[in-house]
Amino acid sequence: MDKVTATQTGLLSDALDAAGHHLPMPCRGRRTCGKCGVYVAGVTVPADEHEAALLARYPQPELPGYAFRLACMCQIRGTVAVVTSSIAGVVVADVGMELISYDGTEPQSLGCAIDIGTTTVTLLIFRLGDRELLAEVSQLNHQVAYGSDVLSRIDATATVGSARLQDVIVTQLTGMLDTALRQTGAQATDITRMTITGNTTMLHLLDGLPVRSLGVYPFTPQTLFGETRPARDIFPGLINAELYLPPGISTYVGPDVVCGLLATGVGAAGQAELLVDVGTNGEMAVSDGDRLWCCSTAAGPAFEGAEISAGMPALPGAIEDVWLADDGRIGYRTIARKRPKGICGSGLISAVSTFLDAKLVDETGAMRGTAIEIGNSGISLTQADVRRLQLAKAAIAAGIDTLLAEAGKQAEELSVLHLAGGFGSYMSSESAVGIGLLPPTLIERVSASGNAALTGAVLLTLSRESRGIAEQRAARAEEVGLATHPVFMDRYIEQMSFSGDDNV
Amino acid sequence: MPILDQLSDAVQRGRVRDALALIEAGLADGITAQKLLDDGLLAGIERLGVKFRKNEVWVPEVMSAARALNRGLQILRPLIIEAGGALKGRVVIGTVHGDLHDVGKNLVGLMLEGSGFEVIDLGVNVSADDFVQAMVEHEPDILCLSALLTTTIGELRGVIDAVAHAGLRDRVQILVGGAPVTSDLAIAIGADGFAQDAAAATELASRLMGLAQ
Incomplete structure (x- = not known):
């Protein structure tokens, strides 16, 4: 968790901005999304009806001495202390929204949670007793040298062998762990618990298991994990730690999705909810409060900005938001307000949604002309870019439709749509609904859950x-x-x- | 607009009811079934194919058009055969073993059928043995193989080898397609042709049968 103080009279979001703490504001402070929630202590004006209504939608656990408020609406009077959760969701927890806490006997010992994404690997070190985050290291998965997607990695093992890809990831994780330990000044021996999550293929490669059968129908995995073993099997220095590998459901609905279910509470009794992780592979799960259905769908890399003519990852200079201004002109914003260099996934969705509003693109995806510039950014989208987005969007939206049909539910019968994944958290739900990626009836019930796989891994580390x-x-x-x-x-x-x- | 142009337009817009009404009107006006097919339905599909390659239209429009084409064909085909016209040839099509993708394969099948081929669709996840079996049973002129995964394109060669092993290779033209397939790969594995999309597959199939479209 991050603690900040801010001093100002006015909106909390402005005060945080002035204090150099840039909170994600998915609806750009238009008071519609309810996602800029933080814990606040100090003199504040009580929540009005609108804020209270938004707050009631996503109940949060209590933090003694603090009130949970929306930064875009909370008026402050002077200095306040603010707690934002950088391990988003460690505050939130599973069943009944109770805090999941450490169930061991050494509260001063450390936990380590790792998410091996196909693209990005993230490692956290935190104190188990009070869940304080001590270090966070995030890197591009070094296996990208063997292909950007799961299938090309599987393909690569045919020529270089699983052992080579195992070596790459283990070497990388060892380096990341060293970096994180240096940041905290702690010893490897202080770590007593570790969880490594990722999709089924990533964990197979971590274990050096053969993966050929994961690449062809019927996509049979060697194992679905869900096991505890000594961490020194992979990291010889971690002599005091146990390693937990969370369970998967299938080859394409892996341990990362199960971690997401745990972090968001989807699948807990009583609540009809939907979890969507938008990425190269879109994974989703729907619960009717009793049964739980899940699926995986191949969206391709368009949401990560790949295969788009001006596409780029979500880095400074990427157009991340586009809108139609009142004067009919197209406005845009780049990450870190840098000169526009390209467009990332959230920008792509937002741009096409805006073009649809402005009737520059029709509902079949046909564009006026062959390319459209985004405002005066010098960055354009081409007709082919729009077509790629249509394929990606169709895969996710049709996956949601199919799960709902299996569950016999209409979208409006669900109480929350949890959007997981880095991209899902930054995407504006209005744009996502605008292009038909998410059901329009759920626009008011979208909850961004950040890297839910990593959050789930934290919970699994804390609590056996x-x-x-x-x-x-x-x-x-x-x-x-x-x-x-x-x-x-x-x-x-x-x-x-x-x-x-x-x-x- | 003349009826044939209207028919071409209706197909491009995927308007089934309009297309069927125009076919009836054309037949009543004395236009031959063959002409309605060639200069109406197929002309429309061909123009749509050009637009598709330029990204001006997308898969749903092509699917709708193919649907209109096939409904029209149900009326026209018996009339063409009655008038002494012939089918262009017989095609066996399927997605290879280990692969369940069928949108592209279905589109190719629909377009081939529309352009006058008899199409036998074996579905998805079809083993090399099943392809060979279907060749013995149906004696097709053309075998169309689809693979959409980088992990299953190797299976294309597997099918071609199995066909050769069964001694049937010189009785059939083999076309391959799917997102990761390239013309270089097609040559390397000993296929007779490769097509980028459904419209190109139809043109190529017609060419291989020695029939200008």
Whole structure:
């Protein structure tokens, strides 16, 4: 958790900005999304009805001495102390929103949680007793030298062998762990618990297991993990630590998704909720409060800015937000307000949503002309870019439609749509609904859950009891195979249009 | 606008009811079924194919158009055969073993059918043995193989080898396609042709049968 103090009279979000603490504001402070929540102590004007209504939508656990408020609406009078959660969701927890806390006997010892993403690897070190975050290291997965997606990595093992890819990731993790330990001034021996999550293929490669069967139908994994072993098997220096590898559901709905279920509470009894992780592979799960269904769908790399003519990762200079101003002109904002260099996934969605509003692109995706410049940024989207987005969007939206059909639910019957993944957290829900990526009826119920896989890994590190919850949930989940699903095939074609209708 | 142009337009817009009404009107006006097919339905599909390659239209529009084409064909085909016209040839199509992708494969099948081929679709995850079996059973002129995963394109060669092993290679033209497939790969594995999209596959199939489209 991050603690900051801010002094000013006025809006808390402005005060935080002035204090150099830039809070993610998905709706740009338009008071619609309810996602800029923080814990505040100090003199504040009580929440008005609108804020209270937004706050009531996503109940948060209590933090003694603090009130949970939305930074875009909370008026402050003087100095306040603010707690934001940088391990987003460690504050939030599973069943019944109770805090999951350490269940061991050495509260001063350290925990380590790692998420091996196909693209990005993130490692956290935190004190187990009070969950204080001590170090965070994030790097590009060094296996990208062997291909950017899961299938090309699997393909690469045919020529260089699984052992080579295992060596790459283990060497990288060892280096990241050293860096993190140096930052904290702690010893490797202080770590007593570790959890490593990731998709099923990433954990196979961590273990040096053969992965050929993961690349072809019926996509059979060697193991689905869900096991505790000594951490020194992988990191010889971690002599005091146990390593937990969370359970997966299948090859394409892996331990990372199960961690996301734990972090968001999707699949807990009683609540009908949806979890969507938007990435190269879109993974989603829906619970009707009793049963739990999940699936995975290949969206391709468009949401990461790849395969888009001016695409780039979400780095300074990437256009991240686009809008239609009152005077009819197209406005845009880049990350860190730098000179525009390209466009990232959230910018792409926002730009196309704006072009649809401005009637520069019609609902079939046809563009006026062959390219459209985003305002005066010098960055343009081409007709081919829009087509790539249509494919990516259709895969996710049709996956959601298929899960809802399996569950016999209408979108509006769900109480929360949890958006996981770095991209999901920064994407504006209005733009996502604008291009038909997410169901319009859920726009008011979107909750950004950040890197839910990593949050889940933190919870599993803190609490052995939570491992049982994760394992039960993985065992209970019913995977819906989309490739041969008649609803998916129909909806996939229909969802390629931005209106999501079959425009015959 | 003349009826044939209207028909071409209706197909491009995927308007099934309009297309069927125009076919009836054309037949009533004395236009031959063959002409309605060639200069109406197929002309429309061809123009749409050009737009598709320029990204001006997208998969849903092509699917809708293919649907209109096939509904029109159900009326026209019996009339063409009755008038002494022939099918262009017989095609067996399928997605290779280990791969469940079928949108592209279906589109190619629909377009081939629309352009006058008899199409036997074996579905997805089809083993090399099943392709060979289907060749023995249906004696197709053309075998179309689809693979969409980098992990399954190797299977294309597997099917071609199995066909050769069964002694059937010189009886059939083999076309391959799918997102990761390239014309270099097609040559390397001994296929007879590669097509980038459904419209190109139809042109190529017609060319291989020695029929100008």
